[in-house]
Amino acid sequence: MERVVAARGEITEIVGRPSSGRTSLLVACLRDVAQSGETAALVDTEETFDPASAAQAGVDLRRLLWVRCGGRRDVALRAVDMLVRCPGFALVALDLGELVVRLPATLAFRLKFAVRRADVALLIVGRRRLTGASATLAIETRSQAIEWAGPGPAPTRLARVRTTTAVLRARHAPPAESPSRWWRA
Amino acid sequence: MAGVSRFACVLVAHFAAAAVERCEPALREQPLAVLTQTANIKILVDANAAARERDVRSGMTETEAAARCPTLVTRSHIEEHVAAARHALLEAALAVSPRIEDGGAGIVYVDTAGLERLIGDPEAIGRRLVHQARTVGLVARAGVAGSRTAARVAAASASVPVTVVAPGRERAALAGVPLGVLDLDPPLAATLARWGVRTLGEMAALPREGVTIRLGPAGLRAHDQALGRDHEPFRPWTPPPFWEEAQGLEWEIESLEVLTVVLETVLTRLCGRLGAAALAADVLDIRLGLASGGHHARVVSLAYPMSEVKPMLALVGLDLEAHPPPAPVTRVAVSAHPIRAQMGQGGLWQPPVPAIRDLVSVLARLAALVGTDSLGSPTLVDSHRPDAFAMLAFSPPTEPDAPARGDVEPRLALRRMRPARRVDVAVVGERPARVDAQHVVACAGPWRASGEWWDTEAWARDEWDVALGDGALCRLARDRLTGHWYLDGLYD
Numbered sequence: 191m192e193r194v195v196a197a198r199g200e201i202t203e204i205v206g207r208p209s210s211g212r213t214s215l216l217v218a219c220l221r222d223v224a225q226s227g228e229t230a231a232l233v234d235t236e237e238t239f240d241p242a243s244a245a246q247a248g249v250d251l252r253r254l255l256w257v258r259c260g261g262r263r264d265v266a267l268r269a270v271d272m273l274v275r276c277p278g279f280a281l282v283a284l285d286l287g288e289l290v291v292r293l294p295a296t297l298a299f300r301l302k303f304a305v306r307r308a309d310v311a312l313l314i315v316g317r318r319r320l321t322g323a324s325a326t327l328a329i330e331t332r333s334q335a336i337e338w339a340g341p342g343p344a345p346t347r348l349a350r351v352r353t354t355t356a357v358l359r360a361r362h363a364p365p366a367e368s369p370s371r372w373w374r375a
Numbered sequence: 376m377a378g379v380s381r382f383a384c385v386l387v388a389h390f391a392a393a394a395v396e397r398c399e400p401a402l403r404e405q406p407l408a409v410l411t412q413t414a415n416i417k418i419l420v421d422a423n424a425a426a427r428e429r430d431v432r433s434g435m436t437e438t439e440a441a442a443r444c445p446t447l448v449t450r451s452h453i454e455e456h457v458a459a460a461r462h463a464l465l466e467a468a469l470a471v472s473p474r475i476e477d478g479g480a481g482i483v484y485v486d487t488a489g490l491e492r493l494i495g496d497p498e499a500i501g502r503r504l505v506h507q508a509r510t511v512g513l514v515a516r517a518g519v520a521g522s523r524t525a526a527r528v529a530a531a532s533a534s535v536p537v538t539v540v541a542p543g544r545e546r547a548a549l550a551g552v553p554l555g556v557l558d559l560d561p562p563l564a565a566t567l568a569r570w571g572v573r574t575l576g577e578m579a580a581l582p583r584e585g586v587t588i589r590l591g592p593a594g595l596r597a598h599d600q601a602l603g604r605d606h607e608p609f610r611p612w613t614p615p616p617f618w619e620e621a622q623g624l625e626w627e628i629e630s631l632e633v634l635t636v637v638l639e640t641v642l643t644r645l646c647g648r649l650g651a652a653a654l655a656a657d658v659l660d661i662r663l664g665l666a667s668g669g670h671h672a673r674v675v676s677l678a679y680p681m682s683e684v685k686p687m688l689a690l691v692g693l694d695l696e697a698h699p700p701p702a703p704v705t706r707v708a709v710s711a712h713p714i715r716a717q718m719g720q721g722g723l724w725q726p727p728v729p730a731i732r733d734l735v736s737v738l739a740r741l742a743a744l745v746g747t748d749s750l751g752s753p754t755l756v757d758s759h760r761p762d763a764f765a766m767l768a769f770s771p772p773t774e775p776d777a778p779a780r781g782d783v784e785p786r787l788a789l790r791r792m793r794p795a796r797r798v799d800v801a802v803v804g805e806r807p808a809r810v811d812a813q814h815v816v817a818c819a820g821p822w823r824a825s826g827e828w829w830d831t832e833a834w835a836r837d838e839w840d841v842a843l844g845d846g847a848l849c850r851l852a853r854d855r856l857t858g859h860w861y862l863d864g865l866y867d
Contacts, residue, residue, distance in 0.1 A: 209848040213788040213867035229728050229771045238790040240864065241753035241764045247786035251753050255769045257741055258749040269741055276737040278729030287790070336842055338819050344806070345819040348840035351787050351848065351866065373787040375840070375866070 191355070191371070194327070195219055196281050196311040201302055201324055203314045203358075206331035208288070211353030212315050213238075214373045215331060216283055217247045219313060224250035228280035231255040231273045235266040236287035255279075263291050271297075274304045274312055286316035298324040319358065328359040334370055348375040383485040383497075383519045384526035385468055385504045387460075390481030391421035394460035395450045397512035397644065398622060406444050410437055411452040420452045455621035455708065460513060462619070463648045465612055467507040470652045471500070476523070477612045484523045486609065501537030510651040512644060521545055525603035528575065531556045545603030550576025557600050563593050575601040617660065617710040620645040627666045627703035634663075634704055635692050641709050642684045642691070649713060655680035656711035661691060664706030671700040679731045680716035686732050693739045728771055738769060759826045760834060761852070761863065762791055787866050789850065795861035800851065806839075807851060810862075813843040825855070838863070 195202050196219040206212045221244075223230040230253065232239060237258045245251055257273075259266040266284060273282045282305075302324040305312045314320055319328055335352040338345030354370045387393045391409045396402050406426035410417040417437040429444040441447055461480050468475045471494070474486035487500050494500050501517035508515035518530030520540035525548070529538040532552040540548045552575045554567060572578050578601035586594045599606050620641045628634045638661075649656060657680045663671040675694045681687060691709075729737075741750050751766040801809035807818050820839035827833050835855040842848050850863040 207846060208790075208865050209846060209867050211867065213790055214785065217788040218785055237793050238864070239753075240762070240789040240791045241755060242762070243786065243789040245755055247788060251755070253771045254752055256751065256753050256766070257745055259745055260749065265744055269744060272737050272740050272744075276729050276733050278727055278733065333846060333848075336817065336848060338817060340819065345817065348787075348819050348848075348866070371785065373785050375787045 191215070191218075195329070196223065196313060197326065198280065198311050199306045199309045200326035201305055201312045201314065201321055203316070203319055203321060203325045203328040204331060205316055205319055205328065205358070207317075207333070209351075210331040210333045211351070211355075211371070211373060212331050213285070214247075214351075214353070215355075216285065216313060216315050217244050217249060219281060219311075220244065220254060220283065221248040221250075223281045224248075224253040226280070227253075229253045229255065229278065230281040230283065231257065231279050232283045232285065233257045233259060233266050233269045233273065234285050235259045235263060235289055236261050236285070238287055239285065261289075263289055267293070267297065270312070271301065271304070274301060274308055274310055277308045277310070279308075279310050281311045281313060283313040283315065286314065286320070288317055290317055291320065293320045293322075295322065298322060325359060326361045327357070330356045330358050332356065337372075350374045381486065381488055381521060382523045382526045383487050383500060383504055383517055384478070384523060384530045385464065385483045385485065385508055385515050385517050386527060386530040387464060387481035387508065387513050387515045388531075389421050389423055389427070390460070391452060391457055392423040392426075393481065393513055394456040396423065397460050397463070398456055398640070399450075400512065402448060402450075403514075406431065406447045408437075408440050408447055408449050409452050410449050417449075451623075451625065453621075453623040455619075455623060455706075459620045459644070462615075463511040463644070463651075464508060464513055464515070466614060466618070466648050467511045467513070467651045468504060469612075469614060470507050471503050474609070474611050476610050478523070478527065482527060483612075484526070484609070487519065497539045498537055501539065505536045507651055511647050520548075520603065522603050522605045523609070524600045524605050525549060528552055528556050528600070528603070540603075546576075546579060549601065549603055550574065550579070552576075554578060554601075557597060559597055560593060563590060563597065566590065567597075614713070616712065618645065618648060618656075618713055619708060619710040620648070621706065621708035623706050624704070627705055629703045631692070631695060631699060634695065634700075634707070635688065637704075637707050638691055638709070639684065639688050641707055642687050645709055645711055646682050646684045646687070649682040649711065652713070653715070654713040655682045655716040656687075657714050658712040659687065659691060660710035660712075661695070662708040662710070663700050663704045664708070665700060665702040666705050667702040669702070671702075671704075673698060677735070679735060680714055681732065682716075683732070686736055689736050690739050693743050697743055728773070734769075759824055761824075761836075761838075762793070789864045790867045791864040792862055795852065795863050798851070798860050798862045800853070800860040807841055807860075810841060810843060810849075810851065810860075813845055813847075816842040816844055818842065821853075840866070 204212050220230050257269050270284045298321040332354050334354050337349040339349040340346035350372045352370050352372050407423045408419050409421045411420045419433050419435045422431045431440045431444050468483040468485050472485045476484040478484050490500050497519040501519050504517045516530045518526040518538045520526040525545040528549050529540050586598045596606050622641050659675045661673040752769050753764045754767050756763040798811050800807050807815050818839050818841040821837035825835035837853045839851045841851050848866040852861045852863045
């Protein structure tokens with residue numbers, strides 16, 4: 191799934207409600223990029239990235255450029271615009287958090303061509319879709335189940351969470367079905 | 376080395392004018408005079424060859440020179456231009472031979488011993504020196520001879536770029552050269568003129584003892600020069616730790632765009648010098664003279680050694696954009712710390728990473744956009760305090776990592792609230808039952824943690840993982856010191 195989502199030269203959008211697994215999928219993509227020895231950049235609009243949980247997930251933080259935008263949407267978009275024009279990054283991720291923003295169609299097309307020219311994967315995580323027809327793939331994550339653990343009747347530990355994905359838009363063949371996936375807490 | 380002369384002299388004629396032409400190359404084809412203000416009158420310090428063809432000479436007043444040459448272009452004498460050009464010429468010669476001597480403005484002596492194995496015959500060495508001088512914006516002539524004096528006279532009296540005096544033929548080669556090339560003191564020159572001595576050959580023919588008795592040490596020195604002998608030992612020149620290029624302005628600059636144009640000119644000259652010596656700079660020291668009389672100084676670290684104008688200009692421009700000068704600028708000076716950069720090559724199987732020059736530029740732009748504190752690679756701090764991390768400068772490792780240990784089980788990520796949001800929690804049976812307006816579907820905990828109780832920053836908390844009625848799965852924390860509840864983050 192991570193390889194399909196973080197396709198080089200394409201824009202991919204991951205949308206969903208809070209706790210639906212969007213960020214876990216993003217972190218899994220960052221881990222894959224770092225494990226292959228490449229570098230990634232994360233433009234974090236609301237500064238919600240948690241380095242500790244990312245490190246637990248296997249992300250090599252040395253290969254991650256973290257840009258914290260302090261909740262400023264315009265700054266985040268400008269930062270992404272700069273990063274996708276710098277060849278060499280394997281993945282540029284834009285985490286819009288719960289901000290619902292509108293992206294001018296011209297900017298979306300500019301991003302699309304810049305991403306293609308620099309051969310970088312642009313991953314946009316947010317509540318709703320943003321780039322319209324410029325995205326090659328758009329998927330929605332949904333929470334399915336939560337598993338608790340503990341020795342007694344009252345759980346003492348969050349064990350794992352199951353999420354699923356639904357394809358909203360796929361210009362090429364949609365990714366192989368991955369109906370559900372468990373994420374360990 | 377029987378067949379090779381040992382010294383070369385690189386000479387730039389009319390050096391003050393050449394220094395101005397170096398700053399404004401478009402003036403090379405025009406008659407140019409360099410002026411200095413004395414009392415209420417402007418006096419010519421120097422003029423280029425085109426002006427001299429029109430009988431413009433040093434020492435004339437501006438009015439007199441303009442009368443002789445109506446198309447004359449004038450510029451003020453700026454000491455920094457001459458000093459920078461002088462250093463540039465020395466560094467250009469240093470790229471050819473490690474032993475050079477500063478012979479004054481526009482004159483560099485080069486020890487050519489051993490260079491024939493690297494470069495070729497004396498003619499080739501001379502051509503290399505002239506070429507190196509051209510790379511730093513100076514048009515020079517070179518003379519190669521057995522002594523520095525003979526080499527200088529040969530370069531000064533020749534009309535071709537390179538003149539080679541055969542070994543042992545110095546006296547004969549210099550015999551026909553006018554005495555004026557020696558720049559003798561006016562009284563001595565007048566005495567010799569009264570004696571009818573007009574060439575170096577006639578000077579050399581004078582009896583040495585008689586010259587010593589009648590003209591003293593100055594005469595003896597002139598006699599040695601006429602014979603092509605050096606009077607003083609060779610004094611090797613060592614480059615200073617910082618190289619400076621400066622541009623004095625006859626107007627005030629208020630906008631950053633115009634200042635960038637001037638900086639580009641200065642950096643182009645500086646990079647030309649660095650490139651000629653095969654060096655790079657790792658730090659730039661920008662010093663702007665202000666109309667208010669003060670200075671605005673900035674130190675720009677280049678992150679990696681470079682000698683290209685474009686990335687340097689981008690970094691300096693971004694730095695000045697973040698820290699603009701407080702008053703109009705009247706002078707621009709840039710110092711570079713030159714170092715010898717070692718070229719590297721990426722591994723064949725190494726994945727592509729951003730090129731350093733691109734990365735440095737984009738990082739500087741991002742730093743200007745979000746601030747340096749909000750940019751970099753996170754690193755975990757050795758602490759149990761929640762959300763303990765530090766930001767490091769982004770510098771991805773160049774070495775490939777060891778192969779991964781198979782598939783890592785997917786982990787749930789947390790979205791942190793920064794700062795943690797205070798919430799109202801209703802507790803039933805010591806467990807959260809309601810968070811703000813949302814009822815708790817399930818929860819796990821508490822996980823107790825505390826730290827730094829020995830210090831003023833003591834903290835203690837109970838953490839709960841809570842599933843809410845709206846589907847959110849969040850982490851709550853109760854501060855045991857204050858009793859307040861906080862929303863730490865959302866599992867997502």
